[in-house]
Amino acid sequence: MEKPAPTLVPIHDLLARRWSARAMDPEAPVTAEEILVLLEAARWAPSCYGEEPWRLVVCDRYRDQASWEAVQACLAEGNRAWARDAPVLILVAAALRFGDGRPNRWAAFDAGAACENLLLQATALGLVAHPMGGFDAEALRRALAVPEGHELLAVVAVGRPGDPGRLPEPLRERELASRRRQPPGSRCFAGRWGQPVEAIYPLPGG
Amino acid sequence: MEKPAPTLVPIHDLLARRWSARAMDPEAPVTAEEILVLLEAARWAPSCYGEEPWRLVVCDRYRDQASWEAVQACLAEGNRAWARDAPVLILVAAALRFGDGRPNRWAAFDAGAACENLLLQATALGLVAHPMGGFDAEALRRALAVPEGHELLAVVAVGRPGDPGRLPEPLRERELASRRRQPPGSRCFAGRWGQPVEAIYPLPGG
Numbered sequence: 001m002e003k004p005a006p007t008l009v010p011i012h013d014l015l016a017r018r019w020s021a022r023a024m025d026p027e028a029p030v031t032a033e034e035i036l037v038l039l040e041a042a043r044w045a046p047s048c049y050g051e052e053p054w055r056l057v058v059c060d061r062y063r064d065q066a067s068w069e070a071v072q073a074c075l076a077e078g079n080r081a082w083a084r085d086a087p088v089l090i091l092v093a094a095a096l097r098f099g100d101g102r103p104n105r106w107a108a109f110d111a112g113a114a115c116e117n118l119l120l121q122a123t124a125l126g127l128v129a130h131p132m133g134g135f136d137a138e139a140l141r142r143a144l145a146v147p148e149g150h151e152l153l154a155v156v157a158v159g160r161p162g163d164p165g166r167l168p169e170p171l172r173e174r175e176l177a178s179r180r181r182q183p184p185g186s187r188c189f190a191g192r193w194g195q196p197v198e199a200i201y202p203l204p205g206g
Numbered sequence: 207m208e209k210p211a212p213t214l215v216p217i218h219d220l221l222a223r224r225w226s227a228r229a230m231d232p233e234a235p236v237t238a239e240e241i242l243v244l245l246e247a248a249r250w251a252p253s254c255y256g257e258e259p260w261r262l263v264v265c266d267r268y269r270d271q272a273s274w275e276a277v278q279a280c281l282a283e284g285n286r287a288w289a290r291d292a293p294v295l296i297l298v299a300a301a302l303r304f305g306d307g308r309p310n311r312w313a314a315f316d317a318g319a320a321c322e323n324l325l326l327q328a329t330a331l332g333l334v335a336h337p338m339g340g341f342d343a344e345a346l347r348r349a350l351a352v353p354e355g356h357e358l359l360a361v362v363a364v365g366r367p368g369d370p371g372r373l374p375e376p377l378r379e380r381e382l383a384s385r386r387r388q389p390p391g392s393r394c395f396a397g398r399w400g401q402p403v404e405a406i407y408p409l410p411g412g
Contacts, residue, residue: 111315
């Protein structure tokens with residue numbers, strides 16, 4: 001299902017089309033080629049000092065069911081209600097230190113960029129990709145043997161588009177509702193903190 | 207200058223073309239319309255619980271020279287050597303708590319996604335956009351009056367492409383060198399931590 005962002009000014013089509021759908025076809029695997037393309041997109045994100053602090057763990061129902069089930073068991077109940085239909089779950093984590101041992105305060109920031117690249121590439125491939133923060137991070141750390149010094153940030157559910165009618169309420173209603181964001185001036189400032197961007201750059205029709 | 211990523215498998219053109227160039231035309235402003243498009247792209251990034259924890263502050267040499275100069279003065283010397291040519295500097299920060307006061311451990315992760323959207327939109331517009339981690343965060347906090355509870359993560363230099371020949375060495379050489387990333391298996395695993403992705407998903411020619 002397409003649900004392009006109702007933007008105030010036109011943005012690139014790929015960015016406008018990415019959204020966090022939940023309806024997936026439980027019978028349709030993601031191909032090995034598609035998985036590699038998603039990871040390759042993540043790999044070319046920028047990172048501070050070129051550290052590439054992101055770590056991704058692909059857990060694929062069709063190729064390694066045990067790891068997929070282990071991740072499923074760590075998801076919050078509200079996420080399991082729809083993510084059970086996702087053939088692939090990808091953990092996104094971040095290494096909290098640089099290779100030389102110094103703390104990397106950009107680890108999560110850079111991992112977020114890599115994750116966004118992955119989500120956008122999924123959009124380009126016609127896949128659904130939905131990042132989740134709701135999971136038991138300590139249980140998932142044990143299940144996937146994630147070493148200390150790495151933060152578990154998101155699990156991305158990936159699959160092929162499915163029928164929104166299969167979702168339980170209120171998720172079905174949410175799937176069909178229009179997309180929303182806070183007003184630009186609440187997040188974007190000009191010249192100094194708190195000065196809404198439209199004070200210097202007038203919004204169209206504003 | 208175009209410098210597409212030498213990817214192992216084809217990825218979306220916009221993702222492949224984004225790179226952190228340094229050469230900018232110091233005489234060419236970014237238009238108000240372009241600034242709004244960059245911010246709009248950032249606004250439609252995903253975020254945990256829809257919090258939109260990113261905060262952006264645009265400092266524009268042509269519209270508010272004092273704030274632009276204040277940010278310049280906080281950059282690391284190595285960045286100032288080229289970022290002095292950027293007509294626009296955008297601070298990317300993250301609000302460390304949710305609206306209800308609970309800590310938001312996804313703040314930097316989500317800000318990274320928003321920043322990546324901004325960088326990709328700049329690529330789409332034919333602009334240069336280069337995120338920097340090298341700056342004096344406490345000095346910049348004072349200069350832009352960033353309140354406590356917000357982390358300053360990156361300053362993005364934005365401008366129009368310029369002549370790489372104007373860059374001082376070794377930056378000129380670096381601008382012309384090919385792009386590199388670590389091997390996929392060092393960052394991307396399958397099934398469990400540390401198992402290289404190619405163990406389950408063979409790389410082409412691998």
